[in-house]
Amino acid sequence: MFQNMLENVQKKCPLIHNITNYVTVNDCANIVIACGASPIMADDKDEVADITTICAGLNINIGTLNSRTIASMLIAGKRANELNHPVVLDPVGAGASKLRTETAMQLLQEVKFSVIRGNISEIKTLASGSGTTKGVDADVADKVTEDNLDDVIAFAKGFAKKTGAVIAITGAIDIVADSKKAYCIRNGHPMMSSITGTGCQLSAMTAAFVTANPDHSLEAAAASVAAMGYAGEVAHSRLTEMDGNSTYRNYIIDAIYNMTPEMLEKGAKYEVR
Amino acid sequence: MFQNMLENVQKKCPLIHNITNYVTVNDCANIVIACGASPIMADDKDEVADITTICAGLNINIGTLNSRTIASMLIAGKRANELNHPVVLDPVGAGASKLRTETAMQLLQEVKFSVIRGNISEIKTLASGSGTTKGVDADVADKVTEDNLDDVIAFAKGFAKKTGAVIAITGAIDIVADSKKAYCIRNGHPMMSSITGTGCQLSAMTAAFVTANPDHSLEAAAASVAAMGYAGEVAHSRLTEMDGNSTYRNYIIDAIYNMTPEMLEKGAKYEVR
Amino acid sequence: MFQNMLENVQKKCPLIHNITNYVTVNDCANIVIACGASPIMADDKDEVADITTICAGLNINIGTLNSRTIASMLIAGKRANELNHPVVLDPVGAGASKLRTETAMQLLQEVKFSVIRGNISEIKTLASGSGTTKGVDADVADKVTEDNLDDVIAFAKGFAKKTGAVIAITGAIDIVADSKKAYCIRNGHPMMSSITGTGCQLSAMTAAFVTANPDHSLEAAAASVAAMGYAGEVAHSRLTEMDGNSTYRNYIIDAIYNMTPEMLEKGAKYEVR
Numbered sequence: 001m002f003q004n005m006l007e008n009v010q011k012k013c014p015l016i017h018n019i020t021n022y023v024t025v026n027d028c029a030n031i032v033i034a035c036g037a038s039p040i041m042a043d044d045k046d047e048v049a050d051i052t053t054i055c056a057g058l059n060i061n062i063g064t065l066n067s068r069t070i071a072s073m074l075i076a077g078k079r080a081n082e083l084n085h086p087v088v089l090d091p092v093g094a095g096a097s098k099l100r101t102e103t104a105m106q107l108l109q110e111v112k113f114s115v116i117r118g119n120i121s122e123i124k125t126l127a128s129g130s131g132t133t134k135g136v137d138a139d140v141a142d143k144v145t146e147d148n149l150d151d152v153i154a155f156a157k158g159f160a161k162k163t164g165a166v167i168a169i170t171g172a173i174d175i176v177a178d179s180k181k182a183y184c185i186r187n188g189h190p191m192m193s194s195i196t197g198t199g200c201q202l203s204a205m206t207a208a209f210v211t212a213n214p215d216h217s218l219e220a221a222a223a224s225v226a227a228m229g230y231a232g233e234v235a236h237s238r239l240t241e242m243d244g245n246s247t248y249r250n251y252i253i254d255a256i257y258n259m260t261p262e263m264l265e266k267g268a269k270y271e272v273r
Numbered sequence: 274m275f276q277n278m279l280e281n282v283q284k285k286c287p288l289i290h291n292i293t294n295y296v297t298v299n300d301c302a303n304i305v306i307a308c309g310a311s312p313i314m315a316d317d318k319d320e321v322a323d324i325t326t327i328c329a330g331l332n333i334n335i336g337t338l339n340s341r342t343i344a345s346m347l348i349a350g351k352r353a354n355e356l357n358h359p360v361v362l363d364p365v366g367a368g369a370s371k372l373r374t375e376t377a378m379q380l381l382q383e384v385k386f387s388v389i390r391g392n393i394s395e396i397k398t399l400a401s402g403s404g405t406t407k408g409v410d411a412d413v414a415d416k417v418t419e420d421n422l423d424d425v426i427a428f429a430k431g432f433a434k435k436t437g438a439v440i441a442i443t444g445a446i447d448i449v450a451d452s453k454k455a456y457c458i459r460n461g462h463p464m465m466s467s468i469t470g471t472g473c474q475l476s477a478m479t480a481a482f483v484t485a486n487p488d489h490s491l492e493a494a495a496a497s498v499a500a501m502g503y504a505g506e507v508a509h510s511r512l513t514e515m516d517g518n519s520t521y522r523n524y525i526i527d528a529i530y531n532m533t534p535e536m537l538e539k540g541a542k543y544e545v546r
Numbered sequence: 547m548f549q550n551m552l553e554n555v556q557k558k559c560p561l562i563h564n565i566t567n568y569v570t571v572n573d574c575a576n577i578v579i580a581c582g583a584s585p586i587m588a589d590d591k592d593e594v595a596d597i598t599t600i601c602a603g604l605n606i607n608i609g610t611l612n613s614r615t616i617a618s619m620l621i622a623g624k625r626a627n628e629l630n631h632p633v634v635l636d637p638v639g640a641g642a643s644k645l646r647t648e649t650a651m652q653l654l655q656e657v658k659f660s661v662i663r664g665n666i667s668e669i670k671t672l673a674s675g676s677g678t679t680k681g682v683d684a685d686v687a688d689k690v691t692e693d694n695l696d697d698v699i700a701f702a703k704g705f706a707k708k709t710g711a712v713i714a715i716t717g718a719i720d721i722v723a724d725s726k727k728a729y730c731i732r733n734g735h736p737m738m739s740s741i742t743g744t745g746c747q748l749s750a751m752t753a754a755f756v757t758a759n760p761d762h763s764l765e766a767a768a769a770s771v772a773a774m775g776y777a778g779e780v781a782h783s784r785l786t787e788m789d790g791n792s793t794y795r796n797y798i799i800d801a802i803y804n805m806t807p808e809m810l811e812k813g814a815k816y817e818v819r
Contacts, residue, residue: 021587022568022571022587023571024572026572027572064587064588064589066614067590067592093586093588096597097593097596097600099593099596135584135585135600136586137584194579194580195576196572196575196576196579241804242780242797242801242804243800244580244799244802244803244804245576245579245803246580246795246796246797246798246799246800247800249576
């Protein structure tokens with residue numbers, strides 16, 4: 001199943017509009033290309049409607065947001081909705097500042113999202129309207145473990161029902177859920193948290209996956225999450241003693257570039273709950 | 274001839290002012306250093322005139338433009354013209370949005386450029402005042418092939434005559450032309466299109482080349498285009514099975530860093546038409 | 547001594563708020579993670595006070611500043627002062643434009659800094675209120691050599707006394723001084739100047755070091771400077787014939803990632819004057 005999801009990305013090469021932060025934007029562009037799609041970054045209110053119109057999908061990431069780009073996110077999101085384009089939300093740092101929390105809540109109210117991807121603290125913030133996200137990383141108190149996994153899955157399904165979006169909560173165990181079905185994905189490597197922007201990259205790639213698979217948003221998002229985790233494993237296996245997080249960053253994008261649909265199908269580790 | 278162009282960059286180490294997009298800016302800075310020049314990035318209207326004044330050349334790239342930076346591009350471009358500094362224009366995504374097309378047209382009207390570098394769709398958009406650029410990549414319908422090469426060369430020469438700028442149209446075959454003479458450059462590797470920003474990097478490097486060779490803009494731009502393509506070949510030859518577009522990106526910049534004038538002279542593959 | 551400084555970073559994993567330029571921001575984030583701390587980038591005036599509040603330290607870098615971010619720097623700096631959080635200033639390009647010089651001077655007046663890190667031209671500009679910085683690199687006339695080392699140390703101590711900040715002047719020889727004591731650090735490799743942003747990265751990392759060692763700002767800053775230089779040596783020793791500045795950039799961050807406190811203690815080359 002995941003195999004088909006990646007195949008469609010590579011076959012259709014969807015053009016993805018990204019409004020994203022300036023920290024990890026280059027890696028986002030390169031990973032979107034690596035998976036077989038094509039990225040364009042544009043964030044001015046006077047062009048985002050045009051750009052969204054020529055694209056097939058939209059990725060909104062609120063990292064390093066500002067008043068100028070918030071307006072652009074809303075315009076682009078609404079335009080994408082009009083055109084029935086999939087829209088992904090990455091609520092980076094929701095809970096870390098009032099501005100980020102409020103912006104994420106406003107986006108949720110005014111834009112219909114196909115997928116919302118964040119760490120557990122960010123998603124909890126969205127669900128409750130407030131939060132205590134520790135910067136851009138998940139709060140330790142929120143950590144998803146085998147012990148609370150069922151609770152988190154129930155939470156994800158509930159939030160998916162409320163928003164109509166596929167909810168992707170990523171961390172040591174990844175959960176990708178719609179209102180009825182959840183994928184628990186156990187790919188990845190702990191060292192991935194030593195790289196800035198693996199989450200941002202995943203969101204951008206997920207926009208490509210759901211855009212290329214419009215009738216299978218849940219499976220497409222799950223396939224993207226599994227692909228990222230599997231790439232983290234493949235990349236880690238290449239590291240030598242002197243390599244660190246910067247080389248690892250490059251190798252993860254390389255692994256996505258070299259990942260065939262068959263490799264993803266074989267490498268994905270998940271269960272459905 | 275190309276040898277001398279690179280020699281002059283390395284000897285003069287020109288300081289290049291870049292107003293460029295936040296997606297590929299880091300790679301632009303590193304490749305400008307790699308070729309022997311020195312970059313400075315500054316985009317606020319209150320400092321661009323100062324920065325352009327202390328620099329020897331200017332590179333304007335309209336990717337991720339916004340109303341604030343458009344004003345800065347105009348100020349810096351006019352200041353550079355007053356000082357007789359070479360100015361390069363990279364019309365990223367011209368044709369993809371009204372804002373980009375209009376900004377590129379306004380820049381063409383108000384600033385005199387030494388070199389305009391883009392893909393065929395972007396340059397056609399500039400020549401006609403409107404276009405259908407597919408995001409930031411060239412439209413397939415516009416592709417330069419052996420069959421339409423003479424037509425594209427004639428078009429490039431005509432647009433060079435109209436603008437007074439050297440026109441660099443890059444793709445599978447690169448064309449660098451003034452009103453009378455065109456270089457067809459056949460360096461490069463198809464995988465270069467799998468990296469975000471090879472075009473942006475080339476424009477930044479070209480600003481360094483034309484700045485260091487003020488009386489030879491055509492040859493300088495052609496040498497820069499050949500250097501980029503040749504670096505793409507050298508870098509590709511280093512790739513192992515597990516390497517992908519991210520490692521390739523690093524290796525291309527590395528190849529520019531290690532390129533001697535003699536290597537460029539030997540590696541450049543071109544004909545004059 | 548330097549050993550303890552790095553140990554504390556790794557043990558406390560301080561969250562560092564960065565308001566920094568879009569050229570080198572990704573490398574800054576990755577090196578902050580590499581040394582054991584955690585970065586968050588945020589530059590909107592409506593959220594910087596919130597973000598500074600949840601962080602333990604602040605890094606202000608004026609590269610690619612604009613009127614919007616200058617306001618944010620002042621708000622964040624004052625908030626950090628209220629909370630007694632360490633604040634680092636990197637006056638990138640002070641002296642290269644009126645805007646940068648004046649912004650740096652205003653920050654010095656309105657914010658109390660724990661550390662000011664720049665090249666000799668930038669620091670001289672700050673001390674005199676005007677300057678002739680050559681872009682973002684030090685002016686050759688300003689170069690620190692064995693011949694003028696005592697003078698530069700006296701200058702650094704004097705400026706430290708005036709500002710109350712630790713002054714870190716980095717170049718071929720690095721000087722890190724408070725009003726009474728100076729570390730002369732002789733780590734590093736000339737090729738580090740072929741990478742954009744090693745200075746920016748160092749400033750971001752220094753914020754992590756001084757935040758984790760609040761009672762030892764001088765030693766913490768010196769340890770961070772030594773760590774960066776030593777990483778430059780380690781990374782250089784890995785380079786093969788075809789590697790250039792882009793691979794070197796990755797390897798330096800990798801070297802920080804793999805640096806243990808013991809390695810830093812052993813690798814640091816310095817004298818106290």
